[in-house]
Amino acid sequence: MLEQRYRWKNKQLREHVSIIDGKIAPTIVLVNAVYLNQVFEEWMKANIWIYKDRIIYVGDKMPDMQEGCEIIDCSGQYLVPGYIEPHAHPAQLYNPETLAMHAAQYGTTTLINDNMTLFTLLEKRQAFALLKELRHLPYSMFWWARLDSQTELRNEEEVFSHANVKSWLEHDGVLQAGELTGWPRLLDGDDMMLHWMQEAKRMRKKIEGHFPGSSEKTLAKLMLLGADCDHEAMTGEEVIRRLGQGYHVSLRHSSIRPDLPGILDYLQDYGLKSYDKCFFNTDGSSPGFYKEGFTDSLIKMAIDKGVPLIDAYNMASLNIARYYNMEYLHGNIATGRVANINFLHEKDEPTPHSVLSKGQWVKREGEACGVKGSSINWEEYGLSPLELDWDLTDDDLQYSMPFGINMENSVITKPYSIHIDISREVLDMNHDECYFTFLRRDGQSRINTLLKGFARNLHGFASSFTNSGDIILIGKSRQDMKIAFNRMKEIGGGIVIAEKGEILFEMPLVLQGVMSKANLPELIEQESRMKEILVEKGYPFEDPMYSLLFFTSTHLPYIRVTQAGLYEVMNKSILFPTIMR
Template sequence: MGDKKADLVLKNCNLLSVYTREIISNIQIAIVKERIAYVGPDASHTVGPKTIVIDVKGKYVGPGFADPHLHIDQFVLPSEFAKKALLCGVTSLFSDPIDIVSVAGYRGFQEFLKLGENLPIRIFQVVPGGLPVDKKFSSSKSLTLSQEKSAIKHPHVLGMGEVFSWTKVTLREPKTMKSLSTMLECDCIINGHTAGASEKKLNAYVSSGVLSCHEPINFDQVLERLRLGMWIMIREGSIRRDLKEIIPRVLSHGTYQNRLMFCSDGLDPLDISKFGHIDHCIRESVKLGLKPIDAITMASKNNFDYYNMAKDLGGIAPGKLADILIFDDMKSFKPNKVFVGGKLVVSNGQIVTPIKKKIIPTWIKNTVKLKNFSKNDFLIKSKKKDVVANTIYMQTEIITKIGSAELHSKDGYVSASLDSDIWKVAAFDRIHGKNKHAIGFLENFEADIGAFASTWSFHENDMIVIGSNDSDMAVASNYLIKNQGGLVAVKSGKILASLPLQLGGIISTDSFENVSSSFEKINNVIVDSGSKFSRPHLIPLFLPFLALPSVRILSGGIVDVKKRSYILPIN
């Protein structure tokens, strides 16, 4: 009513209204503290002597974007990721910190919550819903039922993250069902992961209270899930890009769009720098025929409708939190200015608010609990002169199948064969300090290096070491032990490139720019050495990933995922 004067007024706005899906000209917006007080043709009654008035001169004004599902416990600290996300107009992140929990349990979850607080971006968290992936093989840490109940009391914890082992639901695995019940009783959101599920299995999964999925890779999968009342997060990220398969069919079918969102599922430093974030999803969707206002609605309002947060966020209206973007045009969708809670955080493509790095406790930077290796630690014994090895054949960086190779032994030990593109691969439990490990063979890597090692692997976080010779495998392993995590490539005893990941062995404490440079270098070194794969960092990342067939390696052994049985490295 103007009895109290506004702190900020934006005038001459072309308002992108996600509530009516129209662009309204000559709008004025009054903001008091962190909330919007007035939206209409004349906010002069809210202007006082201390009110800041900004004439946006007919530019487009819309709500902040959201990424409804991503993993920010990767590559860089939340404070570093926030800088890049804000420049892309993303003011809210919905984080599933499954990997930091798999490394450091509930204590790590609590620490990660702290790392996401008091930043000029809104970070909401969920309790990981996928650990352990398969308790028969997995050694990852997870939360107990009582810890889950404690976690969801935190104001920034909204519910449960992707329950990606959907067979745990259809088979009614007791711990999973108790977790789901707890979430439902507390009126929490439960995110889904339905890759491979359909018909009665999908019905059963949805009936358990899981109401979203980011896994559909084509329109038929989207439609089946929408018809069952699910919300769909169309993924466009560093692992998969699904927009082009889905958006055109959404338009030709005339699908109701109120349950469609964009998500990244995680972005590597090069992709967010080159393409952007949710702004990239909007640009690509508009190119594919989606109306700009509909794309903005999917990037903002629909996310907060899904998370039951529409009373506070998702659009520009009185009473809402003032997360506001100002665009020069409706083509680039790169915001010129970004406000979060009424505070200017981005102006002219620059962060204009201080973002402080948090103090990282020492304990979470000491998670590689292994003793130094020698080349003898990578030996595979055999009394036979000629052996048939069961190999992990890399079809892509992610997809594997069981292979077979004839190898020779010398002095009772079987060696890798670089000439035949047969490598050794080892997995070490670095978390529990028990020296649990497995060694096998990997095929179809084709790189002229001695070893490639990583402490970061999805949801298991074993240290994975791929090598053409035992000496370089030991050098790579010892480098990661000394530096407490990261990725490293070695040849002839020399470090070719490395990416330090000091926090939990999965996140770097360095600047975004340094991490991006190191990440690019280690991939380029391996690709330039002859690897047929363009993203070799994904190989150790997915090698222990039990949610995908066909064959994986963990510290407990080589696993046939479908048969749920171990495979011997040599017959």
């Protein structure tokens, strides 16, 4: 823990000072560098000395000691600070390492990550050991501390115990509590959640909201209870509403909520004079969303929409660092900061041709360099392939529930009355109703119903990728659903599509059944192929990954499958309990 608490040890700090004194040479000196100086709000020319992972000096001078130093002429280039993603969900098929590796290629060198997957799937000692290991990568990672499960867990009080939550809040790598998907519980009088928020405030940590569609009065109440920021504004009007109640606003552009262009248009028409309390986020988008970029694409969008150039860069760097009280380390190019620097061809083209992250080249002249593959032994930290010590039986695929789940879009589901014959082994392919089974990961219970709107001729589909980490089966054919499940179990977790006894597609998710080891470009191809097949089978929406993720998530209306049973979100009630196996 002390290693995290002190970013550099005393001996290292003395070395840094010795470089100024000419006793030690920097590792890199960037000469003739035109860089964005956010204090003076202008582009300035300087020489930038770097020693290992830290910026040692920014100014006109050259170091007295230059032996072994890499000197780079930056004439004709423009330097900006590494971008920060303040709202990363690092387990959306990808894993924290592969997401960071990919993001860095587009200049996003710092990620502030959701801890949900690590919190719910790993023992605390394993999770904290992994956080320590991830700090050795050439990327900067910080974390959240969740206060609620975003679903209905059988053992929620055990998982979200006071001791567990407080340990995460106290961890030096954690910058904030939240996101508060359980805010209705907070308003209904959950004093344990409020106590944890009080603890976060006492520790000078931020609290991230999750307040879609909230009224001005609701936003005011949640601000009074401790919320600092919200990323759920879907319109420019909602941004202004949040700014008016004292919030910082994280402007989202994601695979299921690509709202940024409309928001920026509104803010420009509104005449917003200051963007200091705004920043960007991509909210854990599906892999394919990141095919052509990361935060850089959001900065470009803002520039093209007329946001002042320096404000656009600040919304991806300085504003975020300042908000999280780490401006002394991140978000700007200045003496003492971590050496995260993006090299641009033009001031208004934020995709970098070269990237320094912690003083290491991760991209140079358009080519990835440095770390190429995974350096982490995931199994050492409890992220091994999924092992199910139970089998799927014919009894598990019996259906009698009078109503099912109707998909309104990728993530919103409503109940509907079932009128077709559900006793058949194979359903007709001329309608969009499929068998739908939820199975607890430990095999103790299940839910059987129908899912309408997901596909028309999907024979068998199995996924261990869900928000709760449980298993879902979808399909027209009970036999193909069983084949898909057995293959998913055989490969250690993942997503499998079967048809007429054959495997059409599989995506191994060998890190506890929820994350892949594949790098992002490979994973993007796999996800694209999955979506292509599902569309062929009648999937009508935009983002199947989020459909799978949110079937078990109780922060969205109206009906969900959970470990407790079929859950009605608005009334917070169990419509049908799970059936014990």
